[in-house]
Amino acid sequence: xxSDPTDLIQRAQQGDRTAFEALYRAHAGRVYxxxxxxxxxxxxAEERTQDAFVRAWERLASFRGESAFSSWLHRLTVNAVLLxxxxxxxxxxxxxxxxxPAALERPGGADTSSGSALDLERxxxxxxxxxxxxxxxxDVEGYRHEEIAELTGIAVGTSKAQLFRARRLLREAxxx
Amino acid sequence: xxxxxxxxxxxxxVDGTLAAHDRASVEAHLAECASCRAGVxxxxxxxxxxxxxxxxxxxxxxxxxxxxxxxxxxxxxxxQRFWRGxxxxxxxxxxxxxxxxxxxxxxxxxxxxxxxxxxxxxADFDRTTSELGLIFAAERARLRPETVALLERNLAIIDxxxxxxxxxxxxxxxxxxxxxxxxxxxRQKVELLRWAARVAAS
Numbered sequence: 001x002x003s004d005p006t007d008l009i010q011r012a013q014q015g016d017r018t019a020f021e022a023l024y025r026a027h028a029g030r031v032y033x034x035x036x037x038x039x040x041x042x043x044x045a046e047e048r049t050q051d052a053f054v055r056a057w058e059r060l061a062s063f064r065g066e067s068a069f070s071s072w073l074h075r076l077t078v079n080a081v082l083l084x085x086x087x088x089x090x091x092x093x094x095x096x097x098x099x100x101p102a103a104l105e106r107p108g109g110a111d112t113s114s115g116s117a118l119d120l121e122r123x124x125x126x127x128x129x130x131x132x133x134x135x136x137x138x139d140v141e142g143y144r145h146e147e148i149a150e151l152t153g154i155a156v157g158t159s160k161a162q163l164f165r166a167r168r169l170l171r172e173a174x175x176x
Numbered sequence: 177x178x179x180x181x182x183x184x185x186x187x188x189x190v191d192g193t194l195a196a197h198d199r200a201s202v203e204a205h206l207a208e209c210a211s212c213r214a215g216v217x218x219x220x221x222x223x224x225x226x227x228x229x230x231x232x233x234x235x236x237x238x239x240x241x242x243x244x245x246x247x248x249x250x251x252x253x254x255x256q257r258f259w260r261g262x263x264x265x266x267x268x269x270x271x272x273x274x275x276x277x278x279x280x281x282x283x284x285x286x287x288x289x290x291x292x293x294x295x296x297x298x299a300d301f302d303r304t305t306s307e308l309g310l311i312f313a314a315e316r317a318r319l320r321p322e323t324v325a326l327l328e329r330n331l332a333i334i335d336x337x338x339x340x341x342x343x344x345x346x347x348x349x350x351x352x353x354x355x356x357x358x359x360x361x362x363r364q365k366v367e368l369l370r371w372a373a374r375v376a377a378s
Contacts, residue, residue, distance in 0.1 A: 017244065017247065017248070020247070021240055021244065024239075024240055024243060025240075028234070028235060028239065028240075029232030029233055029234045029235075030231055030232050032232075032233055032234065032235045032239075033230065033231060033232050033233035036233055042236070045235075046235055046237070046239055049235060049239055050239050050242050050243050050246070053239075053243045054243060054246045054247055057243075057247045058247075116225065117225065117228070117229060117230075120222075120225050120226065120229065121229065124226075135226070139222075139223050139226035139227065140226045140227065140229055142227070145193075160184075160187075160188070163187065164183070164184055164187050167187060167219060167222060167223075168183070170222060171218055171219075171222060174222075
């Protein structure tokens, strides 16, 4: 579907589910990638992707267009993942294991990632949750520490410390 | 090389977030320390690799059916909740007004305006029960068959009581006792229909 995004958003805001489905189709890959990297778990990432779009549907009326729709949606996604993580705290932390490398394939199902990119994906997935979240938000998604602090509720200094820790662990893992 | 303090500085140096004074200090150190230069190169490579990771990964399955179902359920639930609340309020209001009209007319004055207030009360009641009945009819498929059967038996009993009290009131319109009986039966029917609509919508 090649509809105008602004038109789709306006129609979705008026309750048009077909328009909202088109928005989902346009943004699902970005949202899922973010969820997958933040959770390091394919099943959880699917759940959080769905949570994020349900939250987006419920809050569409509050989207006024001050920021890009994708930025607004990504913030909702980060919130959905963090809320989900709090709810899941009692569950055993799940991380990617070496028998599940296909979980981070590129779009289309074929593994077109370079070896080093796949190694990096695996190493990121194996990071402790707090360090992984900050690394993904800062180094992959490009958020600043101040934005990460606001999104996640941690202090700016904690965000910097987690990034430092993540990078150190990643360098160790990739140099093995 | 350096302790943890310098390592943190190198991270911030790579991110470009160091103050000018600290940046100059780090650069001076880097000019002399091959180990830290290698560390900086590694950090830059790591950050660049992270930034180049694919921004989009398609889910292995279509997630829309689950999303569509959830937003559909919530929309339905919101509409049902709205109507449930609206009809509960409307039915309560109609009943209160009806009962007030029934009992505010002194027996001695009733025959003066005979029929006027009474016709309005009955019309309000008929309209309310009809509308609640339509909601119940639309939602009855969501109830278990045995619940529907029980409801219909009770509604039939109440309808018989209403019909009897109406017939009696037609013969003796000024009877306060008959009006009380009619009001009690009407209230029961509205309450039962409200309950049915609420349960079916929940």
